[in-house]
Each structure stands twice: as structure tokens, then as C-alpha cells.
Amino acid sequence: MRNKRIGVVGAIAAAALAFGVVAGVPARAADKEIVIWADETRGPNLDKLMSQKSDWVSGYTFKIVTWSSFTALKTAFDAATEKSGPDIVMAPNDWVATGAKAGKLAALTPSSKVKSQFTAGQLFDLSYKGKLYGLPVDVNNTGMIFNTKLVASAPKSFGDMVDLYISKKASLKAGLCVAGGGNSWGGLAVGTAMGAYPYKIAATGAVDSADPVNATTLAANVTKYLLGADGKSNGFFPASDAGCKENFLAGKVPYAIIGNWEWKDYLDKGFKMNLMPVPGVTSGTYAPGFGSVSGALLTTYAATHGVETGAKSALFNIFGSAVGARSYQAIEGRPAASKDGAKYSKTAAQKGFAAVAGASSIPQIGIILDGDKTSYWEAIGAFWTAVLVDGKSPTTEATKLAAIYKANLAKGLKDL
Numbered sequence: 001m002r003n004k005r006i007g008v009v010g011a012i013a014a015a016a017l018a019f020g021v022v023a024g025v026p027a028r029a030a031d032k033e034i035v036i037w038a039d040e041t042r043g044p045n046l047d048k049l050m051s052q053k054s055d056w057v058s059g060y061t062f063k064i065v066t067w068s069s070f071t072a073l074k075t076a077f078d079a080a081t082e083k084s085g086p087d088i089v090m091a092p093n094d095w096v097a098t099g100a101k102a103g104k105l106a107a108l109t110p111s112s113k114v115k116s117q118f119t120a121g122q123l124f125d126l127s128y129k130g131k132l133y134g135l136p137v138d139v140n141n142t143g144m145i146f147n148t149k150l151v152a153s154a155p156k157s158f159g160d161m162v163d164l165y166i167s168k169k170a171s172l173k174a175g176l177c178v179a180g181g182g183n184s185w186g187g188l189a190v191g192t193a194m195g196a197y198p199y200k201i202a203a204t205g206a207v208d209s210a211d212p213v214n215a216t217t218l219a220a221n222v223t224k225y226l227l228g229a230d231g232k233s234n235g236f237f238p239a240s241d242a243g244c245k246e247n248f249l250a251g252k253v254p255y256a257i258i259g260n261w262e263w264k265d266y267l268d269k270g271f272k273m274n275l276m277p278v279p280g281v282t283s284g285t286y287a288p289g290f291g292s293v294s295g296a297l298l299t300t301y302a303a304t305h306g307v308e309t310g311a312k313s314a315l316f317n318i319f320g321s322a323v324g325a326r327s328y329q330a331i332e333g334r335p336a337a338s339k340d341g342a343k344y345s346k347t348a349a350q351k352g353f354a355a356v357a358g359a360s361s362i363p364q365i366g367i368i369l370d371g372d373k374t375s376y377w378e379a380i381g382a383f384w385t386a387v388l389v390d391g392k393s394p395t396t397e398a399t400k401l402a403a404i405y406k407a408n409l410a411k412g413l414k415d416l
Contacts, residue, residue: 033061034307034314036296037077037086039070041261042137045331046090049318052327056317060310080104080301087302087311092140093125093292094366097415099299100128106300107131108312114320117338121205125363126295134297135319136337137328140364141291142186142257143275143356144176145266150254154276157283158193161255162225165236173252175236176278177244180259183384184377185290187257189278189360190237191380193287194221196401198369198376199409201362209413213402219394221281222387232391239384257289260334263349275352277360291361293337295319368412371404379404 034057038046043066050062065086067073077089077099085104089095099105110132115123122136146154150168155161165175178187191197197212228234238244248256249269258266263273277286296319302311318324325341335354336342345351369376383401386392 032059032307032310033063034088034302034311035063035065035086035305036088036090036314037065037067037073038090039073040066040068042090042294042332043067045328048331049328056324057310057313060307060314062314077104082301082304085299085301087299087305087307088314089297089299090137090294091134091297092294092364092366094364094369096126096133096297097128097365097367098370099297100131100133101415104299104301105133106298106303106308107133108298108315110135110316110320114316117320117322117325117340121363122293122337125293126297134295135315136293136295137319138294138332138334138337139260139291139354139357140294140334141353141357141361142178142181142189142259142289143353144189144255144257144278145271145274145276146255147248147251147253148272148274149251154274155255155279157279157285158225158281158287160283161279162234162236164254166234168254169235171252172235172254173247174238174244175253176255176257177238177248177253178241179245179248179256180262181257183239183241184380186241186259187380188362189257189287189289192289192362193278193280194218194225196380196383196398196405197362198380198405199362199365199412207365207368207409207413207416209409211402211406212409213398213405215395215398215402218402219398222394222398225281226388227394233388237384237388239381239388260349260353262333263347263353264333267349273348273352275349275356277356286360288360288362289356290364291357292364295337365412365416367415368408370408370412372407372411374404374408376405376408 036046043064047064067076096105118136123132126132126134126136151164161176165172180186195214195218199212200208202208226234226237244253244256247253267273280287296315298311298315302308322340325336325338326344329336329341329344335345335350345354379401383397386397387394
């Protein structure tokens, strides 16, 4: 048995093609080397995991390539070629459909024992056209926390938060902001609270084909909760996530949406993990954010590199086994996807994020979000900027957004 080799390429800022090779990625080494690409948080976690055990897959070495950010990882994978690409990529569920259609991902068939570690919904998240392309690793979601020095108790409605902000506005930077995941991804719940759903999920679990946005309702809610009498932003929700984390930690923002990968940053500063979904405009209701799984996905490059058998074994032995799941969960801060890994989710934060996902969330469906002519990611950012920064008509902008979401849903449903 060869000793496992682990290499980490850190702080790679971006990816580009140069003579068929992604810029900044080292040339592939031995034939039996399995290359795994991950973002700036999962990469170091995998590095620690693999340094603890040298025989995850007999006869193979591993190289962990850590990209500087999730965006950098996405850019790199989009640009990857057979020569430069990874054998396994750590990615969210909404990469599955686009990756499979592009021929970058390969299907796999786990044993019934491996499949029993996960729920049917989690496996569905990493499937496309009935084929599974990876194994779930962790739950990918956000939650809202509040500063107990500013807030006496958990808010029951979106209006409760706005009222508290208005009463303390002179000493605050904002009321609710997005500290984790950016306004488009992390801030989905603010949009859904106002009525801007990119799609809705029916009681059956399928995507609802009805129009997801009522423009009149959206405009009315934005006007009531986010604008002042002058028609301009009241400052409660910033159109950008810039400075949110710092302002919340400094006690200048009472409510913040944080990512389930960063909770230790807040715990270390003395904040309680009073995690909850963002409240809806009706008392006692919640606005859903994204709540899906991220997984370890098998690429078609593994076969080209001659390591497909080893890559599949790595997926099953590391992410599909009790030993692997427990070992990884002891390092990873996110809630685990596997049943065995979940047994080791003992912190209030991990349990809290899992509860938020269960209470109010929608799956991240890339085939819809990536859009028809304008993606969800572009559209929601443009909406917040137009209304909260540029002072444009909420009615006009809500009508535009509703049309974009309707077109994206129609196109996505054809490919689901």
C-alpha cells in the first residue's frame, strides 16, 4: 500500500484557460492520484480528515486543491478540461444538472448500505434525469440570529423586526443584513418574506408550476416594510451585504443572516446561537431560504485520468461510510447529511441550522435559478439595487422581477 499524498493549493483567486489548463492548477502527478477540488472552508477540512487516515482507498494518493472562494471554485470547474479538471468536486446540489448536461459529471450507483445513510430527498438533490452523480456531505443553508443586547425576544413577524429597528435607528447601521452567503443566496429569505419566490414547492415535494410572484403583493410589502414615507429605503435591509458581519459583531445591527459554516465566528464573540428562520409578514410564519445539500460529485475526468474506480471507492469509503462521516463531522461545522454523521452534530449551532432547514427552506434548483435570459442571481440583486439604492418604483421593478421569475420557471420545468 502506498502512503497517501495530500497537497493543498491555497488562495487560488480565479481560473482561466491557458492552452487547455486551468491557470494556477499544478500539473497532474502520479496516475493513481485522485484530485479533489473544494472551496476555502471544505478544502482545509478535507486536508485534516485525510491526514488522520492513510488508507481510505488502497493504492491511491489524494491531492486536495483548495480554491480561494466558492465563486473561484465555480469559475474553475466551469473552465475545467479533461487535462486540468478534478476527479471529485465538492459542490452544491444545483451544479448537478448543469454539470451532467455539460458532460462534466459521471453517474454512480452506491450500494443499498451506502444509500441508507441518506434520505430520499438528499439523494434526489444530487440526481438528474434519474441518475445519481455524487454523495451528500453536508446541509447547505443559513439561519437568522439576533443580538440579545438589542432584542429582548425572538421576533414573531417581519414587522416586529422593522418596528424594533425604527425605534433604535439612530444608533444602528441596519436592521437585518446578510452576513453569510451574499444577498442573492443568503438573502433569499428576505425576498420570500416580501413575496419574491423564484419558485414554490408544492405539498407533494414537486416544483409548483404556478407563477411564483404576485407583483402587487411584492411591491406593497417592499413599500410597507423597506421604504420610508419619502419612498426611499428606510435603512432596515441594505441592498448589499458589505460590512454586515462586522456591523453585527459590533452591535450595530440587531438581526443577521449567517451561514452554517461560520457560526464559530459568532460564538467566539459571545453571541448566542438563537437560530431561527427569517419571520414572514404574517405573525407565526417563516420565509424560506435555500436548504439543500452539498455533495462530493464524481467527474467524468476521473475515467479519463484512469482513477474512476478509486474515485468511486473514495466517495463510498469516505462520504458513504459511518467511519468516514463521523471523522469528517468531527472537523466540519455544518450539519451533516449522513445519518451517522448527524449523530455527531452535537453543538447548538449545528442542531439549530438543521432545525432552520427543516422548519422553512426550499431546495436550490440550479436549472431554474440559472434562468432563461436573466438568472435569479442577477435579477434579485438588480431588484434590490433599483428599489433600495436608485429609488425606482417598487411596482415597476416588482413587475419586471415577476416576469423574469415566470420565464425562468417555465424554462426550468422543461429540463427538470
